[in-house]
Amino acid sequence: MRRLVPCTALCLFACNAFNNTTAGDDATATEGTAGTTDTPPTTTNQPTDGGGLQDTTIYDLQQDKVTPNTLVRVKDVVVVSPTKFSGSGAGTVFIQELDGGEYSGIQLYIYPDTATELMAQGKVPKPGDKLTVIGEYVEYKAMDDTGTETFSEINISLPDDIMITGTADAPTPPVVSPPDIANGGALTEVWESVVVTVENVDVTNADLGFGEFEVTGGLRIDDLFFLPEGGPKPPMGTTLTLTGPLLYNFGNFKLAPRSCDDYVGFECEGGSTTDTDTETTGPMGAVTIFDIQQGMVPEGNVVTVENVVVTSPLTFKKDGFFVQDPAGGEYSGIYVYINQNPDMLAVQPGDVVTINGLYTEFYDMSQITAGQAGDVIVTGTDAVPSPIVVAPADIATGGAMAENYESVLVSVENVTVAAEADMFGEWTIDDGLRLDDLFFATADWPKPMVGDTFTSITGPLVFSFENFKLAPRTAEDLAP
Numbered sequence: 001m002r003r004l005v006p007c008t009a010l011c012l013f014a015c016n017a018f019n020n021t022t023a024g025d026d027a028t029a030t031e032g033t034a035g036t037t038d039t040p041p042t043t044t045n046q047p048t049d050g051g052g053l054q055d056t057t058i059y060d061l062q063q064d065k066v067t068p069n070t071l072v073r074v075k076d077v078v079v080v081s082p083t084k085f086s087g088s089g090a091g092t093v094f095i096q097e098l099d100g101g102e103y104s105g106i107q108l109y110i111y112p113d114t115a116t117e118l119m120a121q122g123k124v125p126k127p128g129d130k131l132t133v134i135g136e137y138v139e140y141k142a143m144d145d146t147g148t149e150t151f152s153e154i155n156i157s158l159p160d161d162i163m164i165t166g167t168a169d170a171p172t173p174p175v176v177s178p179p180d181i182a183n184g185g186a187l188t189e190v191w192e193s194v195v196v197t198v199e200n201v202d203v204t205n206a207d208l209g210f211g212e213f214e215v216t217g218g219l220r221i222d223d224l225f226f227l228p229e230g231g232p233k234p235p236m237g238t239t240l241t242l243t244g245p246l247l248y249n250f251g252n253f254k255l256a257p258r259s260c261d262d263y264v265g266f267e268c269e270g271g272s273t274t275d276t277d278t279e280t281t282g283p284m285g286a287v288t289i290f291d292i293q294q295g296m297v298p299e300g301n302v303v304t305v306e307n308v309v310v311t312s313p314l315t316f317k318k319d320g321f322f323v324q325d326p327a328g329g330e331y332s333g334i335y336v337y338i339n340q341n342p343d344m345l346a347v348q349p350g351d352v353v354t355i356n357g358l359y360t361e362f363y364d365m366s367q368i369t370a371g372q373a374g375d376v377i378v379t380g381t382d383a384v385p386s387p388i389v390v391a392p393a394d395i396a397t398g399g400a401m402a403e404n405y406e407s408v409l410v411s412v413e414n415v416t417v418a419a420e421a422d423m424f425g426e427w428t429i430d431d432g433l434r435l436d437d438l439f440f441a442t443a444d445w446p447k448p449m450v451g452d453t454f455t456s457i458t459g460p461l462v463f464s465f466e467n468f469k470l471a472p473r474t475a476e477d478l479a480p
Contacts, residue, residue: 062103089369091115100171105193113372117159130168134161178217222254232268293331328385333407352380365463387411393431436469
């Protein structure tokens with residue numbers, strides 16, 4: 001069954017990039033690339049069997065010759081960017097017609113479960129792959145965008161809908177004028193999703209927020225392919241030649257360099273590779289949480305973690321839970337992100353589970369994305385590991401043991417409230433340790449006064465929005 005996606009109230013992958021915040025912040029995420037969120041497209045789950053498959057070209061899609069929400073097949077196109085995975089496990093990749101030129105590029109959005117399957121099969125598209133793709137052609141519009149612009153995309157819902165048929169050379173990026181592809185430019189629609197180059201531009205605003213900066217002509221430069229670490233930050237006045245696909249989100253057209261190779265005139269590190277010889281990452285097999293948390297597992301692998309114990313209920317958003325190795329101790333916990341909760345998964349503390357999913361670092365917090373039915377299998381029950389008593393200073397932001405106890409069930413004892421709840425509901429106890437409402441509805445979350453005391457507070461230690469935070473699971477975890 002393919003998923004049909006309504007073209008309203010949706011945002012493109014740059015919007016999908018990184019906002020399955022494991023903390024219970026009430027704010028919509030604004031970390032990372034401009035206006036990023038991690039809400040995959042909602043679906044109607046309508047079958048398309050017999051609904052008509054239309055052979056077309058990217059040129060026709062980008063020139064409005066095909067009706068949106070049509071199931072299309074595009075043949076003999078070339079991958080021109082790495083496949084970038086979001087925190088939810090969804091993928092995005094840019095493709096172009098072999099002849100290049102105007103209207104030759106489009107973005108593919110790969111659903112999380114499909115992306116996981118492609119990873120497991122070692123079939124993630126990479127630069128230089130020649131493809132035939134089948135998917136639903138949609139015009140996306142960000143939910144908070146009041147303008148008229150939309151962004152063309154093909155949604156991939158089945159692993160077999162991406163067929164790697166060979167290799168091909170990517171078209172040479174055309175050199176364009178920055179004002180022509182900046183907001184309001186005459187050629188933005190023409191070059192949407194096409195890899196283009198702007199030459200000898202100067203940095204005119206070094207920090208627009210969210211990892212973006214601006215160059216000559218008002219053109220924004222986005223760090224999509226450098227997330228979650230963040231992209232280069234050239235200072236004001238730096239002269240650059242930049243290359244990358246032109247994307248649109250949150251009311252702005254932006255150039256997105258794919259790696260440091262796309263930056264000429266500034267030394268940088270990071271970004272996705274554009275090397276056509278790069279092998280796609282496949283399944284790694286059985287590993288332990290200790291392996292993951294101590295850096296022995298490369299990010300982006302599909303992993304299997306066996307016989308671990310669930311230590312929390314589902315979060316209030318029902319999009320994840322925490323597990324630990326039964327041995328407990330340092331480096332024994334990890335967060336499992338289940339996105340939109342396939343098949344209404346309902347695990348309980350004490351369940352013993354085996355998990356298969358994509359390991360990623362979501363803004364420096366380790367997680368496994370279990371995006372499809374069968375990725376979490378309950379195999380029995382066991383005692384939840386006892387919380388480890390720690391000092392607040394050791395696990396607060398900057399604390400000596402914070403990394404060691406990430407996602408581990410811990411307790412702090414005989415603590416005093418040092419700061420009342422902020423606009424996100426977070427409040428602070430001794431030594432700057434924050435408390436987060438990840439498991440609570442806003443109305444149920446306690447908001448104590450400065451000077452109030454607790455004999456103990458228990459919960460998994462989470463990391464989000466640049467801070468470590470303790471997340472009580474229930475009211476019983478807040479012992480007065």
